[in-house]
Amino acid sequence: xxxxxxxxxxxxxxxxxxxxxxxxxxxxxxxxxxxxxxxxxxxxxxxxxxxxxxxxxxxxxxxxxxxxxxxxxxxxxxxxxxxxxxxxxxxxxxxxxxxxxxxxxxxxxxxxxxxxxxxxxxxxxxxxxxxxxxxxxxxxxxxxxxxxxxxxxxxxxxxxxxxxxxxxxxxxxxxxxxxxxxxxxxxxxxxxxxxxxxxxxxxxxxxxxxxxxxxxxxxxxxxxxxxxxxxxxxxxxxxxxxxxxxxxxxxxxxxxxxxxxxxxxxxxxxxxxxxxxxxxxxxxxxxxxxxxxxxxxxxxxxxxxxxxxxxxxxxxxxxxxxxxxxxxxxxxxxxxxxxxxxxxxxxxxxxxxxxxxxxxxxxxxxxxxxxxxxxxxxxxx
Numbered sequence: 531x532x533x534x535x536x537x538x539x540x541x542x543x544x545x546x547x548x549x550x551x552x553x554x555x556x557x558x559x560x561x562x563x564x565x566x567x568x569x570x571x572x573x574x575x576x577x578x579x580x581x582x583x584x585x586x587x588x589x590x591x592x593x594x595x596x597x598x599x600x601x602x603x604x605x606x607x608x609x610x611x612x613x614x615x616x617x618x619x620x621x622x623x624x625x626x627x628x629x630x631x632x633x634x635x636x637x638x639x640x641x642x643x644x645x646x647x648x649x650x651x652x653x654x655x656x657x658x659x660x661x662x663x664x665x666x667x668x669x670x671x672x673x674x675x676x677x678x679x680x681x682x683x684x685x686x687x688x689x690x691x692x693x694x695x696x697x698x699x700x701x702x703x704x705x706x707x708x709x710x711x712x713x714x715x716x717x718x719x720x721x722x723x724x725x726x727x728x729x730x731x732x733x734x735x736x737x738x739x740x741x742x743x744x745x746x747x748x749x750x751x752x753x754x755x756x757x758x759x760x761x762x763x764x765x766x767x768x769x770x771x772x773x774x775x776x777x778x779x780x781x782x783x784x785x786x787x788x789x790x791x792x793x794x795x796x797x798x799x800x801x802x803x804x805x806x807x808x809x810x811x812x813x814x815x816x817x818x819x820x821x822x823x824x825x826x827x828x829x830x831x832x833x834x835x836x837x838x839x840x841x842x843x844x845x846x847x848x849x850x851x852x853x854x855x856x857x858x859x860x861x862x863x864x865x866x867x868x869x870x871x872x873x874x875x876x877x878x879x880x881x882x883x884x885x886x887x888x889x890x891x892x893x894x895x896x897x898x899x900x901x902x903x904x905x906x907x908x909x910x911x
Contacts, residue, residue, distance in 0.1 A: 541568075541569055542569065542684065542687060542688070544565075545565035545566070545568070545569050545688055546565075546688075546691050547801050548561050548564075548565050549561050549562060549565060549691060549692060549695040554699060554702075554703065555588075555696065555699045555700055555703055556588070556590075557699075558692075558695050558696050558699040559577055559579070559588060559590040559659075559696070560590055560592075561695075562577055562590075562651075562661065562688070562692040562695070562696070563575045563576060563577045563590050563591065563592040563661070564592045565688065566661060566663060566685060566688055567592045567593060567663060569684060569685075569688065570647070570663055570666070570677065570681050570684060570685060571666065571667045572593070572647075572663035572664060572665060572666055572667065572677075573593050573641075573664065573665035573666075573667060574591070574592070574593040574594065574641060574643065574663065574664045574665055575591070575592045575593060575661075575662070575663045575664075576589065576590065576591045576592070576661075576662055577589070577590050577651070577659050577660065577661045577662075577692075578590075578605075578606070578612065578616075578659055578660045579658065579659045580608060580616055580657070580659065580660075584607055584608050585605060585606075585607055585608065586605045586606065586607075586608070589605045589606065593641075594641065598639060598641070601637075601639035602636075602637050602639045602640050603637050603639070606636075609632075609634060610630075610632040610633055610634045611624075611627060611630060611632050611633065611646070611648065611662075612648075612660055612662075613632075614632060615648045615649060615650050615660040615661075615662065616650060616657050616660050617657075618650070619650060619652065620649075621647065621648065621649035621682050621685070621686065622646065622647070622648045622649065622662075623646070623647050623677055623681075623682055624645065624646040624647075625644075625645055625676055626644050626645065626646075627643055627644065627645075627646035627664065628643070628644065643664035643665060644664070644665055645664065645665060645666050645675075645676040645677055646662065646663070646664050646677075647662065647663050647664075647666075647677040647681060647682060647685060648660060648661060648662030648663070649661060649662075649682075649685060649686060649689055650689070651689045651692050651693050651696065652689075652693055653693045653694075653696075653697050658693055658696050658697070659696070661685070661688075661689055661692065663677070663685070666681070729764055731760055732757055732760040732761055732764060735753050735756050735757050735760060736753075736754075736757050738753050739753035739754045739757060780816070780819050780820060780823060784813065784819075785811075785813075785814065785819040785822060785823060785846070786808050786810070786811065786846060788823060789806060789808070789822075789823065789826055789844065789846060790806050790808070792826075792827070792830075793805065793806035793830075793844055794806075796830060796834065800834050802833075802834055802839050802840055802841060802842055802859075803840065803841045803842070804830070804834070804841075804842045804843075804844070805841075805842070805843050805844070806843075806844045806845070806846075807843070807844070807845045807846075808845065808846040808847065809847060809848075810848070811846060811847065811848045811853045812848065812851075812910065814852065814853060814908065814910060815888075815910075817887075817888050818852070818853070818888045818890070818908045818909070818910070821884045821885065821887065821888045821890065821906075821908060822846070822853065822855050822906065822908060824881075824884050825855060825881045825884055825885065825892065825904070825906050826844060826855055826857060828877040828880060828881050829844075829857035829877075829881070829904040830842060830844070830857060831877070832877060832902070833857065833859035833861055833902065836861075837859050837861025837862055837863070837901075837902060838861050838862050839859035839860055839861030839901070840860055840861075841859065841860050842857065842858070842859045842860075843856075843857070843858045843859075844856070844857050849907055850909075850910065851909065851910030852890070852907065852908045852909040852910040853907075853908055853910070854905065854906070854907045854908075855904075855905070855906040855907075855908075856903065856904070856905050856906075857903070857904045857905075858901065858902070858903045858904075859901050859902050859903075860901045861901055861902060862898065862899065863896045863897050863898050863899055863900045863901050863902055864896050864897075864898060864902070865896075865897065865898065866878070866894050866896055878894060881904065881906070885906050885907075885908065888908055888909075889908070889909050890906060890907050890908035890909065891906070891907050892904065892905070892906045892907075893905045893906075
């Protein structure tokens with residue numbers, strides 16, 4: 531039996547599920563490293579993503595404190611054993627990395643590494659990174675058990691799935707960047723067409739008023755009144771452009787259908803069960819519908835990314851002339867006051883602002899180990 535807290539299929543499954551829950555590249559890297567270290571019961575684990583200049587664009591470690599990491603200094607270069615893992619497909623399993631001829635030493639603050647297991651994380655022919663572990667924990671006082679062929683096989687399985695998770699995270703971030711860029715480009719075009727002429731006229735009128743202040747105060751006053759009118763028109767144009775950022779699906783499909791579709795997508799994408807129920811509500815004003823959708827998205831994001839929930843339920847019901855949204859999860863929960871005082875709002879401030887902005891109210895009920903319920907009430911038209 532290998533010495534690890536949890537071994538076999540269940541441990542591998544836990545590690546793979548943890549990776550699949552992450553969407554941001556940095557989060558995926560951290561999860562890969564932590565999962566590998568726990569799965570193989572090592573003291574240290576790290577994953578480096580190479581750049582194009584002989585260094586690492588990102589380097590994530592587990593088993594080293596923040597203070598130790600800062601004391602170590604700059605990120606390592608691609609040399610020695612690290613370079614070997616990046617430039618060939620085979621794993622490296624060493625009884626003592628310090629005795630390898632490629633070993634070039636490390637900074638004074640670096641922890642002492644002995645037994646070593648590493649391999650590349652590859653997507654086809656592309657090497658995405660180098661994953662390694664060091665100092666296998668052993669029950670014997672003298673230690674020295676080292677990594678085994680079984681460990682090497684497990685790490686190989688983990689690396690294959692890590693490549694998939696990392697590739698998906700990169701695609702997700704790229705897709706999000708393109709969406710943001712496209713939206714910014716469209717908005718910039720709208721603002722240019724709708725507002726630039728107003729601003730140009732405002733500038734000319736202000737210059738005229740400045741020139742008339744001394745010789746014709748009455749005319750200057752008239753010009754300043756025109757400046758105020760033009761500024762108001764420009765503000766109206768700007769607000770109209772921003773309103774157009776309302777999600778297109780709301781206009782095309784309505785709030786209930788849009789929410790149901792998003793919940794179905796999240797249910798397929800995550801290991802948690804995500805359900806939606808709405809017995810039917812009357813249509814709400816555009817601003818209220820968008821606020822409800824944004825709060826639901828933020829609450830779902832929190833439940834799936836931060837709460838480690840197994841089940842998330844979203845309900846939308848009629849409440850007088852308005853509606854009541856409820857998002858409930860069975861996750862780890864938290865102290866709302868503690869989260870706020872620690873500066874980690876988990877989007878709560880944004881959600882409250884959105885509710886208040888349409889004349890509604892938002893309540894948060896949570897406690898450690900008891901899940902979280904977000905409830906939002908909005909008035910009708």
